Amino acid sequence: MEHLPQQYRHLFPTLQMHTMLASCSQSALAEPVSRAIQDYHDSLLYMGTNWKEAIEKTEFARNEFAKLIGAEPDEVAIVPSVSDALVSVASSLTAFGKKHVVYTDMDFPAVPHVWQAHSDYTVSVIPSIIGVMPLEQYETHISDETVLTCVPHVHYRDGYVQDIKAIAEISQRKGSLLFVDAYQSAGHIPIDVKEWGVDMLAAGTRKYLLGIPGVAFLYVRKELADALKPKASAWFGRENGFDGAYAKGARRFQTGTPAFISVYAAAAALSLLNHIGVSHIRDHVKTICADAVQYAAEKGLQLAAAQGGGQPGMVAIRDERASETAALLKKKKVICAPRDNVIRLAPHFYNTKEEMRHAIDEIAAKTIHK
Template identity: 30%
Template sequence: MMAVSLNTDVNQRRYRGLPELGSRALFPTLEVPVYLNHGSLSPISEAVQASINEVLAGYASRGMGWYAVETERRERLRANLAGMLSADQGEIALVGNTTAGIQAIALGLDWQPTDRVLLLEGEFPTNVMPWLQAARNHDLQTVWMEAEAFRLDRAGALERLEAELSRGVRLMAISAVQFATGQRMPLEAIGELCRRFGTELFVDAIQALGVVPLDVKAICIDYLACGSHKWLMGPEGAGLLYVDAARAGRLNPQLAGWLSCEDPFAFLTRAPGELRYDRPLRRDARLFEAGTPNSIGLAGLEASTALLTELGIDSIFDHVQSWLGALEPALVECGFESARMGGKEGRSGILSVRPPDPALAPAWAAALGAQGVACASPDGWIRFSPHWPNALSEVDTVVTAVDEIIAAGGPGQIT
């Protein structure tokens, strides 16, 4: 068989050193003048495009001979993600999206009837629906709290949470950052409470990972799922599931695939007699990598996480806070209500503001879009979500656009 040279080194060398906070140099074809919508979907960088092109070119020229290159690339991705989370590589499974990660755990726990699951009102539906389905299937009880309570009265909400957990809760599911308000949840305090009362903690990290520092061990997170296309800046249809090593061995998945077991390739690479269906299941997160992976999406994610790792999540967080810190007072002066919390520990990559008439939030997002400022309008908030490529000089452009919309008589007047 022809030896496969690791052309990915060329790609890595080409982009090494290039990402720079506040520079769009790696996004030369991005048409939107001010892109503030990473909370919805990130534009694809040149590095990600090059990585994806390389997968396609590799398979085009070598077919199965290229497979090992992608296997190695995925191990680099696993290392990047583990590094970002302070996890071990064996605790990371590469999956299709956040939902797939949540479903894996919802289908993998040995639920007992009347187990209680704590969910948050106001969460993005991804982190609610699979748990509700598990509740229907297994006769679980759901306990609800308001996500907003942790923003409006954090100490009071933590007290209420403590009371709920003290009554016995099997699992709590929470987003690290709330999608609509950008509230960064008090995960350290919540993790400590969950550990104290024996509650398993599941975190949806898609609005955090890539911009907010996250240490799964320090927070005592048991499971965490995250998609690629927002703050991780990769393509759609790729993601990760973290499973704490101590939990993985106790999972009892209702579904498994040919790659879920130990030594799954033996029957393809060794002498006859290895084709068996009784190989033991893996006892780590990779149990959930049940079939052939999305090598194209994961190659893109490998390239984007390499850039994030190079820049450092702490530096990215500080950069984004400077950016949002410059915009927030200008918007408040214009009459918008800001949802951004006072302390750093409550802040994320999102600044959400509410116009005096919340019904006009979509009209505001559309009017700003027409002025070259891409943002979103989830659930009555206007959401600005810059990332590392956004320059501080863009803030003035946003403020000017807002002033012009107000001067024109409101968002409905601008098309």
């Protein structure tokens, strides 16, 4: 899939000067996305108002995200962030009568933050085992009293990929709903919420979805959404915006006016991703990551990712001074994403094998001279 960088690199001006390998934190900005942001600005600057156009753009973005994950548009809510999505979900579960929630120690910290703020739930943490999460852990920790199981599709720290379809089968059998955080997977790993049996899934746009902060998407299975009454819901979650009736489907999880500038960016970004095809992106990213893993080992670097998950879309390298190393790399115009004692190299379809090797060479050189 080496043709992908050749075909699309020209859309990312920053790549002329920088090696951008931080898609797990912030992807490079594409010219179509930049133009969309400018379009929003210009529409206000020269037209004075753009409400109708912004609403149309919002619906376009909703449709594009639905296409990306195999959902229907009415199963997608537009929210400010994945954290807001989970807050809204947490406010909707009282009708089930069950009070037990589980999440994993691989979840992003925002997930436990949400549940720690809800004292009316009993919360349990599913522990990983030496960096992996065997399915047996879900069998053990999800009970008949569990109302919701929260899992990350991809571990934010090292790229460990979970088998969501298998987890969904366990969750369903136990009578628990399943919420999937797909922030680290949407955009470079194909997702099919119907095939996998997912109840809820959320993803923001600033990482692999090529957008900017300010907007995220929440999928809620149609039959489930209509049975829920989220307390975190406002006029964009109502039937006509002004009366008290909940909107149909996942839209009822919406609150106030979206950050339209971020919606414009998301619409352009999602359109580009759907045009390329996430399966093609997956194949390319897997190929250059597999090469980088081997090359890093040859350079004597220690990898952080445990064995047992799917092929990760990032290369995580152990470094006790990861932030310091990342700062040094930035001076060399190599942009990566440190996290704790790990340097994350997270490529996208616009990156090349040579860029990954160049970053590894720089990391190895800094490590040797420390």
